[in-house]
Amino acid sequence: MQLPPxxxxxxxxxAAEVLRPAAASPLLLLCEHAGARVPAPWGGLGLPPALLDTHYxxxxxVDGLTRVLSAxxxxxxVLARYSRIFLDYNRFPEDWDHIRPDLGGIPVPANLRISAAERTLRRAIAATPLDQAIxxxxxxxxxxxxxxxxxPVMAGDHRAVDIGVLWRQDSGFVRAVLAALHGRAAGLGLRIGDNAPYDWRRVVAYSLQAHALDRGLPCFYLEVNNALFSDPATSETIATLIADVLAAALSALPDAGREPR
Incomplete structure (x- = not known):
């Protein structure tokens, strides 16, 4: 595909929505999979519309949760507005699922046999703007x-986790978040995952590697069981819990005078 400049x-x-860019908080929030839009020239990528409203x-x-946490x-x-089926910002360009050809065995017609030129075009539309925003x-x-x-269920496996903290490098910040979650979640009947439901040490993830670890910043991927967003009251409970935990963990961050790389 060719498009005019x-x-x-x-x-x-x-491609990117930025909330509170002038805020002085030591925390930066990212939400790479917030949006489900596909840029208009690609239509629906050849998929049934119903698939564009799924976890695929x-x-x-996470859009609503990130907005609440930011506030x-x-x-x-920084929230990504385009669907990860069009381009997954949280994957490296060379990863097979940066522009994935199938969804659990369902082919994505517009993602098959993509040329180098189209990869460059999609990155210009959906990846570079996020880098520039972050x-x-x-x-x-x-x-x-x-x-x-x-x-909640993946390939028939029921995941025994409600909120997961995925980390690649240990840090006082991560330990403080996990300790606070364990301390507060028990009374709510929530199960906390330490590098679960995924272990970041065993999977590929671009955004925190590029924007945090490579700069010496402590970081983690927050994973919330999407069944917890099924009603407003539970969503509010989860948002309040996570906001309180992150606020409490600020004391574990490195000294403000220590400049990241």
């Missing part, structure tokens, strides 16, 4: 949290 620029301008396309519940913590946040927000931050959700 003005259309590419217009589509790229809609985005992480249900309560007065922290900046990088100016990093100076002065002392931790980064990426907000995600997961399905």
């Amino acid at each position: 003005n259309m590419v620029a217009a589509l790229a301008a809609e 396309a985005y992480d249900p519940g 309560r913590l007065e922290a900046p946040a 990088r100016p927000l990093l100076p002065g931050r002392r931790a980064v949290v990426s907000v995600h959700s997961f399905t």
Whole structure:
């Protein structure tokens, strides 16, 4: 596919939404799978519309959760608006699922046999704008949290986790978050996962590697069971819990005078 430069620029301008860019919080929030949109020139990628409203396309519940956390913590946040089926920002360009050809065995027609030129075009529309939105927000931050959700059942496996903290490098910040979650969640009947339902040490993930670990910033992927977003009251309970835990963990962050790389 070829698009005129003005259309590419217009589509790229809609790739990222930035909340509270001037906020002074030491935390930066990312939400790479917030949106389910596909840029108009690609239609529905050849898929039935119903598939674009499933976990394949985005992480249900995380858009609202990220907005609540940003407001309560007065922290900046960057949300991706395009579907991960179009391009998954949280994968490296060379990863097979950066532009995935199938959804659990269901082919994605528009993602089959993609040329190098189209890969470059999609990155210009859906990846580069996110890099450009995130990088100016990093100076002065002392931790980064990426907000995600997961399905209760995967390939027939019922996941015994409600809220997961996925980390690759141990840090006082991660330990403080896990301790606070364990301390507060028991009374709510919530199950906390330490590198579960995924172990980040065993999987590939781009955004926190590029924007946090490579800068020496403590970070983790927050994973919430998407069944917990099924009603407003439970969603509010989860948002309050996570906001309180993150606020309490601020004391475990590195000294403000220590500059990240």
